[in-house]
Amino acid sequence: MDISIAQEEESSGELSPLKVHLFDTDNAITRFLNGQTVLDLQNSKLFSNSDPPNSIPKHLNRSLSLNLGPVTRRGFQLAFSYAGECVFIASIRLYYRACPDIVSNLTSFVKTGAHSGPVLGHCVEGAVESSPPVRECDMDGVWRSQQGVCSCERGHEEMDNTCKACRLGYYKSTNGRGECQLCPPNTRTTKKRSENCECLKGFSRLPSDPHDLGCSSKESFFLILIMIFKNAFT
Template sequence: MAVSNTTLFTPRCVWPTLLLLWILLWEAGCETQYQAEEVEIFHSDKQNSLEWKSEPNAGWTSVNLASVPVLQACARRMTRTVLSPWMERKDAHYILMDISLAQEQQPSEQLSPLQVHFFDKNTPMTRFQNSLTVLNLNTSRPFPVNAVLPSGYFERRLALGLGPVRRTGFQLAFSYSGTCVLLTSIRLYYRRCPDIVSNLALFEGTGAASGDLRGSCVNGAVEVSPPVRECEADGEWGPEHGGCTCNPGHQVMDDTCQTCDMGYYKPANESGVCRPCPQNSNTYGKGSERCVCLQGYTRLPTDPEDRGCTKPPSAPVNLTARHHNDSVLMVTWDPPFDRGGRQEVMYGIKCEKEVESSRQWQACGDTVVFLPDSAGLTNTSVTVTELSPQHGYRLSVQAWNDASTLGGAPPSSTATVTIHRWKVPPVVSTQTPGLNFSELAVVPTASKSLSRTSMWMTIGILFAILLLMALIPIVVCVLRSNYTKLR
């Protein structure tokens, strides 16, 4: 007999189903820590005997059935009541009951209901008192009159609400007017919302139906608005209102606030993680709200927190002055190598005039005109007019940015060029990048050169005249001598 090979085939439609099932299981696992708790107050199965009070006497009796006590009311037909002992409510706000019961058939009428009574009391009652019935219970399948052990006829009822409790304790009572009823496995309990940490707020466990509860922020967190949640009747937490946020210098980590490490910061009133310090800044410890600028750098009040610290720019480079005519200079330069970490850079130019008598410098004042202006320049050239060729000048170009406005531009932001008096274009020296000032040797002026030339020309002319005057007598004497000989 041939055996055929079969290949296991998984339809494509199975994979989405498996994925959905995995998601549901994962979500269910995440929610288990928030499921309602049940706190038991009384369970008849854990009692050796039931000390409940019957009216009339022997109207209700306690018997053991399968090693657990059972309450039964199977005497003559009349209203029989049984009252439980007083029980402390603990932190319950609403009492629930699980119970198993069986009822005997009634020949000619409907089953009489088992009536449940609930008493919210600070002190115990010694006798049953008429009160409103909170529950009427009937079984769907009563046992026959001749049944010996009606264990198969017990019906289980779960989570029956008995009512709210506000006092220190309560008591439970049953009344029955039918032929026979048996009660077993009476369990009284309440549900409780568990401790929960959510959105950085801690809510301590409390009894179900306790109403709104105010939470407290976890360590390292502060209130944005008071965190409030309601513990609902089913023992589940309702939606949260309000909340907390981590203190400055702390970040959210698994419903806790974790301190930012050195070199990281987190501003106030902001969610999210710790950020690394921006350029040219650092922190001096853990848990910092902001980063501090390194020495020489600054941050403007208008700068955002995540912007690096900046500084004034370095000096302009390649500063040069060229003659346009005897009273006009064209001054040009290139932007600084270091802009200080900012995009904007502007320039200002200052003029100083040499004082001949003291060889010092004084401001040029209004006698010199700058085109287009002497301050707030964004281009790299300026025209200087109304200069006198009979004076020396010193021109300083300063680079600055918004960071310069805090502490002023340092000397390292300024380049200087000196122009000596002239009548022809002078040799102009420019500052070497990295130096703030360069002094030039005074170039001999054209007027001094001309005066020296004139002096030597005058001496030459006088010497020629004297030589000519000395030669004339000699020539005259020679001519006279020759004339005498001829005679």
């Protein structure tokens, strides 16, 4: 809240504060009740009852960016109470702060009111959660650091805060930050976002072979099998 007020000096010498009350409710308040007091405002420049009305602007005190705190309902009401002799409210401006839409760390977060609690993000297309991504919007409208992680899934690599599908001839077999790898010798992919490469016609490899191992011709493949069986029985 931005507010401009002027206060009259009091004969007792003790200045009463202008109390600001916040009612976090959707229902209309028909009579003043004791709400939450969020601010006590006082002026340092006071006017006297002998000052002409046109001199009051000289005694205005303008307070900017006063924090009224969070609200939880669709509506709220603001009230003022004053026990002193006279107070003049010249202007009031109410506004809220919010954190903007953001995409970072492969996670998108939507615009959120300041100090509204933890916000769950969503992994960008082609990414998966390693742990739930969460951020909080501070009172000044700035996002806090992200908790939780999104990472590119298999068949995708990180590029400009997005997860791009692996090109033809490339593959990625695990989730995480790794890049797409060129298919090993005698292998290929038949589509984008491939998780592994298949052997070319006329070439083979064992089911237990790693994805980064190339394929051998059938003659070489059978020789390998023979050597494996021979070693097993000797």
